[in-house]
Amino acid sequence: MGHYKHMIDVYFWPTGNGKKITIMLEECGLPYNVIPVNINKGDQSTPEYDAINPNNKMPAIIDRAPAGGGTPITVFESGAILQYLAEKSGRLLPGDTAGKYRVLQWVYWQVGGLGPMAGQAHHFLRYAPERIEYPMHRFRTEVTRLYKVMDKQLARNEYLAGDYSIADIAAWPWVVRHDWQGQDLNDTPNVKRWFETVGSRPAVQRGADVGKDLANFAAPMSDEDRKRLFNLRDEDLKQAVK
Secondary structure (H helix, E strand, O other), rough: OOOOOEEEEEEEOOOOOHHHHHHHHHOOOEEEEEEEOOOOOHHHHHHHHHHOOOOOOOOEEEOOOOOOOOOOOEEEEEHHHHHHHHHOOOOOOOOHHHHHHHHHHHHHHHHHHHHHHHHHHHHHHHHHOOOOOOHHHHHHHHHHHHHHHHHHHHHOOEEEOOOOOOOHHHHHHHHHOOOHHHHOOHHHHHHHHHHHHHHHHHHHHHHHHHOOOOOOOOOOOOOOHHHHHHOOOOOHHHHOOO
């Protein structure tokens, strides 16, 4: 799969943020090439990847055939990538000012709230070497609050910003792991309805399936993997086994 056949290189690992991008690319029908960035093994910290994403996170894209031609365009941060792909394809982001910002406010809500809070819940409820009740409660209850915000919005709208948009693509992959966040979708019936509706879309299913062969989330990480991914110290790991 060469760069010229696939206009967009996607630096990817099958997490919520990574799957936002593959789902969007499938929805838009844009050809792409997946380049794995194994975050458990430190691929995101290599000098080669640092040149693409100075924040050393995943995902990032390189569009080798940007609109209007010219040199390739590199974009990092999942929200910026979603907006870039929407504008490139003319899909899933309204062109009028009111409609555009109706969608973007929910995209930013996800990248600034739901994603980080759910990610912290994943860490403290599932991965942290020591189970500490305060952060477990703090992030589980904050995610509950955010699900209630979604539920209230979805009681009035079929999708987060009215019509199906990049706002839904931003949020849906994070709700996939609701159980990791200590959430029961039966407590937010409008979120549950939306989650099932979005999940039934063929493009969403294709995009969510990308990378199934790359990571086995059921497999335990080694101590070295944990230290690398979570910036742990040796004493943090020792504390966990006391």
